[in-house]
Structure formats: C-alpha cells, structure tokens
Amino acid sequence: MSQNAVRFLVDLSQDPVRMEDFWHDPESFFEAAGLTPEERDVIRSGDSGRLQALLGRYVPLLFSQTPKPPPPPPPRPRPKPKPKTAPAAPKPKPKPRPKPKAEAA
C-alpha cells in the first residue's frame, strides 16, 4: 500500500464534496494524487476484495462478548416419604348416657 494511496483516501474521506466530485471525474483526482495504474484500477472498481488485496486485510474486531449464562441450579431433592407406622389401637367407645326417667303425670 503506497503512501500516495493512503494520503489520497484520507484526504477524500475528510471532504464529502470532494468525494462526490471524485465520482464525477476520478481520473483528474488519480493524476493529482500520483497513483499507479494498478491502484487506480482497484480504487475505481470499489471492490472490497480487490481493495483488501491492495491495501491489506480488514479484520472485523469484535468488541463485545455475551458471556455464557451460569448453569441452572440443580433441582431440589424430593422430600423423603414418611415411614409407614402400625395403625393406632382404636379408642374405646364412650358409655351411652342413661336416658332420663319420664316424670309421672
């Protein structure tokens, strides 16, 4: 990548009006910048693959990373079932209350 090509692209990037003028008359801009025929051809194409081959590779630098979430907590252990016990002895039935005697008329 020549210093002329770098300077050419830096200058063009700083002035949007110059950028538009370049598209109307690229040859006069190339001439003023002293670019080689190969550089002119590649820049005229605007092809990113050819530009990378001429200027060097673009490296997508990823600045953000989503960390893996922590593993979910283990499931709660099921409560142990209560042990079966022998049925309690039945309670004795209460004695019936004696019926009151009917009063004489």
Add this chain to the structure above:
Amino acid sequence: MPQGRLNVVGTGYLVAGQTTPQALACIKRAEKLFYLIADPVTCAWIEDLNPSAESLADAYGADKERLDSYHEMVERMLAPVRGGLEVCAALYGHPGVFAFPSHEAIRRARREGFEAQMFPGVSAADCLFADLGIDPSAGCQMYEATDFLQRRRRFDPASPLILWQVGAIGISTCPAALSATAGLRLLVEILARDYPREHEVIVYEAAQLPVCRPKILRVALAALPGAEVSGFSTLLVPPWGTAETDWEMVERLAPRSA
C-alpha cells in the same frame, strides 16, 4: 490525584472523515496511543499522526476467549497510565457502543484514582440511520445478537430491531474466518415467531473507505442464513405492524386550556 490520564475516542467508519476534532486532538497529543481499528488505511493514518501508536489487535486469538483478550487490552492500556503518561485509546466506530474493553479501562482507571474520559464517536448505528433513512424517534431496539438469543429478550416487532455482531452468533473467540450460517438459522427460528418468513430484513455494513458504498443487502427473513453476512454486518429488522394506540392516554396527554 496521581498523574496519568486515559482518553478513549472513536474514529468512526470512514478513515479520517468521521473522526471528531476532539478525538483528533486526543490522538495527536497522547504520549502513548493504542488503537483497535479494522481497516489498514485508518491504521496507517493513525500511525502517521502519532508515532507511539500500538495496535491492540494482537491480543485476539483464534482459540482465545474474547473476554480474556479484552482484559489483556485493558491492562496494556493502563500500564502507561500508571506510569504517569497521558494515554489515548482509539477504537473504530463509537468507542463505547458494544465495546467492553473501553468501558472497563475507564472503570479501572477511575477506581485507581486516574482521570479517564470517553469521547463519543460515530457508531455503525449512526451510519445505518443515515444510509437507510431510519429515524429512531419512532422507537429503536438494539441488542447484541448472541445476547438476544441467550436471554430471550422481549421486544416490540412494531419498532425497528437492530442486532449487532450478527455474523458472530455464539462465537466467543475471534477466529480468522467467521461462519455465520448456523447462528443465523437459530436467529431466523426465533424471529419467525414474531415476523412472517417473507418479512424483508437488511444486512448492513457501513462504508469503510470513501471509494466504497455501504453494503445494504435486502433479503427475506427465511433467506438470511444463505446471505453474505460478515463480522462487520449489522442486521436491521424493520417494523412489522403498528403499535396499538392507547386512546385514553392520548386524551390524558392532550393540552388543556387554562
């Protein structure tokens, strides 16, 4: 307060054309300059502006977790700050948008008692708003693509949805070549729950050289896994449908006469 200072700036996306005057001043005056820049032309320009310039890109590794790379970058940035120098770190785009190492370097520098400041820059979203004619005043949602999938983010399909690093879904390192297809298939599976499969989405990349045009690739959602998506790509999912109006709230917000 100890001597030593950290300034973090962004260079935008178009070589020198989107570098603010603030950023340019910080870059030129720094006693030690670090940079994380994707294109070789801007790298050459930066190195010409400040001979102390040092790239941090070698902290990445194909088999290295990016978080480890970021922590290494932070320590490299802070070492000369601790030595009493005025340090500048220049990242492409906006230095604080989807950028862990810049924010972390500032947090640590301030915790250690050094002055540290971030200056805003031109982000990929700013370029997207300009190139695609999107006005975020109607709502705009932005997520990192892997985060969007892992955390089941709730979102409104009636507002534009921007997904960052969509070419690196599920990839935690920084490999030389990214394969986006598997991650994109998962993304389509999730998005298809809220959008029709024929809904047009846009794969966007800001122009990085003044002789290039931005990449604006319009594809149907279902065709996204087969589209040309790179590590520079951002996905825009345009709105589907319109948000419901709360007429009672419209009434409550109406201006009252005195």
